[in-house]
Amino acid sequence: MADGTSSRCIALLLLLAMAARADSVVTDGLLPNGNFEEGPSKSELNGTMVTGRYSIPNWEISGFVEYIESGKTQEGMILAVPEGARAVRLGNDGTIRQRLSVTRKTYYSITFSAARTCAQAERLNVSAAPESGILPIQTLYTSSGWDSYSYAFKARHSTVWFTIHNPGVEEDPACGPLIDSVAIKTLHRPHRVKGNMLKNGDFEEGPYIFPNSPWGVLVPPMDEDVVSPLPGWMIMSDTKAVKYVDATHFAVPHGSYAVELVAGTECALVQEVSTLTDRTYKLSFSVGDAANGCNQPLVVKAYAARSSLEVTYVSQGMGGSKRAELEFAAVSNLTRVVFQSMNHYMKPDGTLCGPVVDDISLVSVHKHAARRLFM
Known part of the structure; x- marks a missing residue:
């Protein structure tokens, strides 16, 4: 009897352990x-x-x-x-x-x-x-x-x-x-922080990067209603991707992560944000290179409402970045903020590379006339 009870107890414990593991x-x-x-x-x-x-x-x-x-x-x-x-x-x-x-x-x-x-x-x-x-x-x-x-x-x-x-x-x-x-x-679903109308503007929330992977992670194109691996952002393209890079293996302008635009004008990084048509806004961002040998002038174009700004960063392939600002007047209650690389760039080994964007912020400046600034 005791042996039978003991066997049943052991069997029950094993079932419980298996159930706990399954759940x-x-x-x-x-x-x-x-x-x-x-x-x-x-x-x-x-x-x-x-x-x-x-x-x-x-x-x-x-x-x-x-x-x-x-x-x-x-x-x-x-x-x-x-x-x-x-x-x-x-x-x-x-x-x-x-x-x-x-x-x-x-x-x-x-x-x-x-x-x-x-x-x-x-x-x-x-x-x-x-x-x-x-x-x-x-x-x-x-x-x-x-x-x-x-x-x-x-x-x-x-x-x-x-x-x-x-x-x-x-x-x-x-x-x-x-x-x-x-x-x-x-x-973690992104939320807006004080002083920035954009979500995940510093790209600190994103897909898993393998610790020993030296090539980052591609975020592929997606429909607007698909969940994004890069929370807050959409990747608009037919077949091309952007690259999510980490500070362990690349030069990152701010924090631990950034996005490298590796597909030229065939791909865009996009976020939609609520705006008011009687206000002017300032979009600020960093442009640089990932220290991966992409040593040439790298051009990023930023769009918002009817305004745009091209920013050139002369890369030596060793890292570094610069800040840029675009002021624009909202023309609707929903504004798309868009970033594109203006050219296809290649490293000496023939693989694609491009400018890095990071530390993106959007604020209302309560003005009515749009103007472009570059620093």
């Missing part, structure tokens, strides 16, 4: 097996192709999914892995997904690394129901072949399925992007 809320950093270092057993591999739906610990797969070890070659191309020794490749209709325990009504960002292989127009469908988005990955922003991308969602329920899917169908079913290092971060 635990995700914390900032890598998802469980987010770097895919735990892989399938040899019996669950056909060459590099994963044969079992649950063969990769913590992940569920479907379609054509390969388990890749760093250094594998395909048609003379070396498939490098950015972190650790292993990654996955999503071939034709390949999907990986993981169930996450989250807090309802909370905003989250996902950061993951991806690299193109042999498909021509690679893109990824990323979703955390009901939100979903298409991330274009045709443009390469680093010399390593890998870029980190961000995606954001609002949790509608206490659990969500986070999914990365390759919708492509290639003649070679193995052609598709490599995926590695999937992490999550809780986003």
Whole structure:
């Protein structure tokens, strides 16, 4: 009797422990097996192709999914892995997904690394129901072949399925992007601080950046009703992105984070703000370079209402910034503040770069005549 009671108690404790683990809320950093270092057993591999739906610990797969070890070659191309020794490749209709325990009504960002292989127009469908988005990955922003991308969602329920899917169908079913290092971060909804009508004007709130990643995180284009990985801001483009950079690896004008405009006029950083048509406002911001070798004159154009200002920062590629101001008269009750890089810039290694913007503020100056100032 005692042994039976003891066994039941142990079983109950194990069930409670499992339930507690299932209900635990995700914390900032890598998802469980987010770097895919735990892989399938040899019996669950056909060459590099994963044969079992649950063969990769913590992940569920479907379609054509390969388990890749760093250094594998395909048609003379070396498939490098950015972190650790292993990654996955999503071939034709390949999907990986993981169930996450989250807090309802909370905003989250996902950061993951991806690299193109042999498909021509690679893109990824990323979703955390009901939100979903298409991330274009045709443009390469680093010399390593890998870029980190961000995606954001609002949790509608206490659990969500986070999914990365390759919708492509290639003649070679193995052609598709490599995926590695999937992490999550809780986003705090931005609020306006005293002396600034803009939200998150210093970009201190944004997607997760891997501690050892030297290339920042791309914030891709999004529809206006999609949750932004860069709270308060929208990225307006067809296929291009802006880069979220940190002070650990880049020169940042103010605080710990900034945005590098790496796509020229094909992409804009935008925020909408409530204004009054009988008032004049002053938009102040910093323009600089990220100390990443982008050593040329960098031009940013700022727009607000019917006013605009071009600011040139002559970069030596070593960091540094300057302040600029634009005064404008509001013409409606909603004004878009817009920043664009006016040219495409490249580093000596041929990768894209651009001006950094940071420390953006907007205040009412209670005047009626608009004028432009440059400092």
